[in-house]
Amino acid sequence: MLDHQPRPDRNADLAPGRHVPDLRLPDHVGNERNLSELAGGDPVLLHFYRGWWCPKEQAYFRKLVHLQDEAEVAYTRFISVSVDSVEEAAAYRAGLGARWTFLSDHERRWVHELGLLETTDTTHDPYAPTVLVLTPDLRIHAAFNGYWFWGRPTNEELRQAFRTITRSIRPDWEVPAG
């Protein structure tokens, strides 16, 4: 049975140190967006979730919605990706009170290429829950397999990852001399 469980850590392409492909998908408004454009020059939380219907996702999103109050002042981006349609993603985002970008892979453009299809759910063919913390050039700093809920990063683990990345990419991390 365990052999059928999708595990992102089996996908060598999504291991720390590797780069995530520059995904191009419609956002919750329907505009085609590139991951690199969304990242800008900031650290990124790239969050693959099953869909609006999953109670585990609802519980995890509540944690991220709490963390966004810190991220909004910390030059950090959040991006959530699922197979929900654009309309479902927009409604889910609004209902959660999330203020970041949701991407819709309703056409399954990337789920197979990324090796993230959750094969145990043949009803929705969703993404296996996965959280990646990326540097601005889309290099994976940390990867979390969220198939089991406790595999997902806590907000404290995310804070630590963002601190490490920010320290490495901001030349003025140390207070500039007067």
Added chain:
Amino acid sequence: MSPCWLAVCATRPPDALAAADFGVEARDGGVLAAWSADDEPVPGAVKIDPRCIDPEGEGAWVSLVLAPRGTWLLFDDIAVSHAIRSALAAPPVDVVSTLVTGDDRFVGALTAVHGDDRTRLRHDPFGALFPPRLLRISAGLLGRTPTPVGPMTQRYGAANPWPWDRFPEPAP
């Protein structure tokens, strides 16, 4: 890159990068004009996200929130932060930028939609800060800004308007 400026003018300035006439539903008609310039091109000009401006852009409905001359809020005022949060959570628009002067002064916002559906501007969160004006502008000024990524509410450099969303590239 020079900042982008916006001003309400009585007539079309010959040196403007882009300009559009307005009149419908405004108390007085006029021209909205934009410049790319290091310094304030005309008295009363305010800085705007340069991605808003497109000389080839189509006509639009605009909710223009502009503080009376000499009036402003600190950009870090909690009311400004809350309006930005509301803009991130609200249904999408085609163009949005805060309007700023100096390094720390919020003086308004421009929110716009192309097409005829002005009801999309019914809930401009920046309209709670200063009085909004609903303008129908002609073609030649506004393009489309990417939907802000979020959840960032801060500016990338003190003198820049939100949602301009990145620090400048370091000089080689």
